[in-house]
Amino acid sequence: MKIQILGTGCPKCKKLTQHAEEAVKALGLNAEIEKVTQISDIMKFGVMMTPALAVDGTVKSVGKLLSVEEIKGLLK
Amino acid sequence: MNSSIWRKYLAWSVAGLAIWWLVYRSLASVAAWFAYSLLGMAHGSHLASAVEFFIYEAPKVLMLLVLVVFGVGIVRSFFTPERTRRILSGKREFTGNVLAALLGIVTPFCSCSAVPLFIGFVTTGVPLGVTLSFLISAPMVNEIALVLLFGLFGWQVAAIYLVTGVVIAIAAGWVIGRLRLEKHVEDWVYQTQAGSGVTDEELDWPARIRLGLDAVKDIVGRVWIYVLIGIGIGAGIHGYVPQNFMASIMGKTWWSVPLAVLIGVPMYSNAAGIIPIVQALLGKGAALGTVLAFMMAVIGLSLPEAIILRKVLKPRLLAVFFAVVAAGIMLVGYLFNLIM
Numbered sequence: 001m002k003i004q005i006l007g008t009g010c011p012k013c014k015k016l017t018q019h020a021e022e023a024v025k026a027l028g029l030n031a032e033i034e035k036v037t038q039i040s041d042i043m044k045f046g047v048m049m050t051p052a053l054a055v056d057g058t059v060k061s062v063g064k065l066l067s068v069e070e071i072k073g074l075l076k
Numbered sequence: 077m078n079s080s081i082w083r084k085y086l087a088w089s090v091a092g093l094a095i096w097w098l099v100y101r102s103l104a105s106v107a108a109w110f111a112y113s114l115l116g117m118a119h120g121s122h123l124a125s126a127v128e129f130f131i132y133e134a135p136k137v138l139m140l141l142v143l144v145v146f147g148v149g150i151v152r153s154f155f156t157p158e159r160t161r162r163i164l165s166g167k168r169e170f171t172g173n174v175l176a177a178l179l180g181i182v183t184p185f186c187s188c189s190a191v192p193l194f195i196g197f198v199t200t201g202v203p204l205g206v207t208l209s210f211l212i213s214a215p216m217v218n219e220i221a222l223v224l225l226f227g228l229f230g231w232q233v234a235a236i237y238l239v240t241g242v243v244i245a246i247a248a249g250w251v252i253g254r255l256r257l258e259k260h261v262e263d264w265v266y267q268t269q270a271g272s273g274v275t276d277e278e279l280d281w282p283a284r285i286r287l288g289l290d291a292v293k294d295i296v297g298r299v300w301i302y303v304l305i306g307i308g309i310g311a312g313i314h315g316y317v318p319q320n321f322m323a324s325i326m327g328k329t330w331w332s333v334p335l336a337v338l339i340g341v342p343m344y345s346n347a348a349g350i351i352p353i354v355q356a357l358l359g360k361g362a363a364l365g366t367v368l369a370f371m372m373a374v375i376g377l378s379l380p381e382a383i384i385l386r387k388v389l390k391p392r393l394l395a396v397f398f399a400v401v402a403a404g405i406m407l408v409g410y411l412f413n414l415i416m
Contacts, residue, residue, distance in 0.1 A: 039268075042192055043195050046196070047196075048157040048158070049184065
């Protein structure tokens, strides 16, 4: 499983990355977390609000700082 | 969604609003009681008038803020950038500018997303001028400014601010669109392959109410301290600065409006901090047009915004953008100094 955090480095993007890491750890998943920070790469996802979160290439959430619980729900 | 959860949300919302209304209505008498009876201060003293101002305005503004941010959070759950883009793409210039300025008020926006939003708009057929109308209106006409203006000045000034903000956004975007400056957008922007975007999820009402509560936690949690500091400074001005002191500096002389804009642009403050100060200045004889221009320059144009937009706009277009918006703000300032 591959989780991508889309964001240019705003405080919320960093928070979201932390939450994703915690969610992965809590579920004991074998997932890779990648930060996508280049605008042109973010635009390929068609995302206009950061931070966004994609799982295996599909955007699951846009413009929201998800809680650890919410991310767990997306990963199950 | 089963009906018992619906009923629970409805009951809590109604109860919350009722309590809000009762507390809000009794604020003025509590503030007067606090300053004059509890602290035993004399009527008419500088300190008493400053304290009463603070004790009354601080909870009042914070309560209005909670209510409006909650309401706006719910309204915004109906508007996503994707939906706004679909509405705007392929629209004619003038209609597009009007729609963009109005949608700028209700679409969720944060200046950190200005660049992806700009690219997402212009690469899918939203004209440059229309996109800029959106980018002017979104930060300038914001809900916090509206609440504070309504709470501190009354609905007339809030309405003036709303209407003039939208008009500036429409006019400035339209002018820039007429100037045909597309080649002054950074070249890589139009080469960007924008994905088709995300499909909107359908939300039910409990989810929208939760979004409203999230907005309250996020926004009020961030700005309450600026509101208190702003009202604190405002209270000081209210109690101690002599009447009509500001008339000489921020009055109706011809140079006061450009000066206010010039000072306002590099200043970066959110609406929450600046408006209580502005209110106190107005009470001491500053002219409404000058104050309005100052406030719009502080909220609508800022150096951090220029730095963010520089990524997608070449220097000349960025300069034109700031000049046109600043000119619009000055016109509003002169207009109100003339008629008020």
